[in-house]
Amino acid sequence: MPELPEVEIVxxxxxxxxxxxxxxxxxxxNRNLRFKIPKNFEKNILKKKITKVDRFSKHLILKFEDSxxxxxxxxxxxxxxxxxxxxxxxxxxxxxxYHSPLLPKKHNHVEMKIDNFKLIYNDPRRFGYFTxxxxxxxxxxxxxxxxxxxxxxxxxxxxxxxxxKNKKKNIKNFLIDQNxxxxxxxxxxxxxxxxxxxxxxKQVSLLSLNDCQxxxxxxxxxxxxxIDKGGSSIRDFKNISxxxxxxxxxxxxxxxxxxxxxxxxxxxxxxxxxxxxxSSFFCNLCQK
DNA sequence: AAGAGGCCCTGATAGC
DNA sequence: TGCTATCAGGGCCTCT
Numbered sequence: 001m002p003e004l005p006e007v008e009i010v011x012x013x014x015x016x017x018x019x020x021x022x023x024x025x026x027x028x029x030n031r032n033l034r035f036k037i038p039k040n041f042e043k044n045i046l047k048k049k050i051t052k053v054d055r056f057s058k059h060l061i062l063k064f065e066d067s068x069x070x071x072x073x074x075x076x077x078x079x080x081x082x083x084x085x086x087x088x089x090x091x092x093x094x095x096x097x098y099h100s101p102l103l104p105k106k107h108n109h110v111e112m113k114i115d116n117f118k119l120i121y122n123d124p125r126r127f128g129y130f131t132x133x134x135x136x137x138x139x140x141x142x143x144x145x146x147x148x149x150x151x152x153x154x155x156x157x158x159x160x161x162x163x164x165k166n167k168k169k170n171i172k173n174f175l176i177d178q179n180x181x182x183x184x185x186x187x188x189x190x191x192x193x194x195x196x197x198x199x200x201x202k203q204v205s206l207l208s209l210n211d212c213q214x215x216x217x218x219x220x221x222x223x224x225x226x227i228d229k230g231g232s233s234i235r236d237f238k239n240i241s242x243x244x245x246x247x248x249x250x251x252x253x254x255x256x257x258x259x260x261x262x263x264x265x266x267x268x269x270x271x272x273x274x275x276x277x278x279s280s281f282f283c284n285l286c287q288k
Numbered sequence: 289a290a291g292a293g294g295c296c297c298t299g300a301t302a303g304c
Numbered sequence: 305t306g307c308t309a310t311c312a313g314g315g316c317c318t319c320t
Contacts, residue, residue: 032297076297123297124298126297169290169291173291276291276292276293277293
């Protein structure tokens with residue numbers, strides 16, 4: 001599911017609901033995620049008040065009153081569901097709180113009672129993880145290894161141009177490399193490069209300063225548009241109340257293999273190519 | 289140091 | 305219907 005825009009949508013909706021509320025109870029049904037949830041995890045956050053829900057890159061962060069932080073990474077298939085008790089009362093089907101038909105039944109790893117809400121973390125592929133940080137300082141240090149987000153003023157043409165000097169990898173690989181820029185994943189990388197008119201296989205040391213300017217500009221634009229549309233719902237991304245985003249309707253290239261290029265007056269066709277084992281989509285004519 | 293490739297895991301879908 | 309193969313939005317680790 002989650003690249004930066006999808007995580008941002010989750011962050012925004014969680015912020016509206018659970019900020020200022022207290023974690024009253026925690027049930028861990030399956031500790032096996034990418035990293036095993038440690039035994040002492042529950043006591044670290046139990047009874048704590050959430051002061052803010054934050055985000056860095058694809059990481060969701062619950063900030064607590066005592067300056068500690070819970071970082072959640074959704075991996076490939078992680079989803080967060082939030083149910084309020086009031087909704088249960090109004091439910092016509094009178095379905096049990098825990099097994100609402102809207103909720104996945106398998107792979108619910110973590111459940112938390114937060115005031116009158118129930119928050120559920122579900123993750124079939126178990127590529128997500130939870131990490132607890134004792135202080136703001138600690139989580140800040142953890143993020144030092146990551147590159148700037150696309151929205152960061154640091155992510156400008158000069159940073160990009162300098163970073164690419166003497167590098168041999170292709171541009172697609174760099175866009176999804178979190179050390180270079182944080183938050184872009186496989187879908188948006190293809191979409192950004194289409195707007196830049198740059199082939200995903202293009203070696204970065206060959207890109208001009210003007211190309212780098214386009215990469216900076218369209219990275220911001222694509223992610224911002226995706227956030228405005230509520231994220232992309234391929235497969236099963238839904239926000240925490242079960243609604244789908246709509247940005248997938250705006251895809252120019254992703255999953256449009258063999259279809260016509262959507263650029264006005266371009267007669268090209270969208271091609272699919274595996275670059276480092278990840279699918280990449282591009283127009284064979286207008287991207288150079 | 290940079291880059292390529294394997295691997296972690298389950299589920300949906302396509303093809304036979 | 306039921307098997308097998310392939311692919312999925314991420315990113316860590318190891319090896320060269």
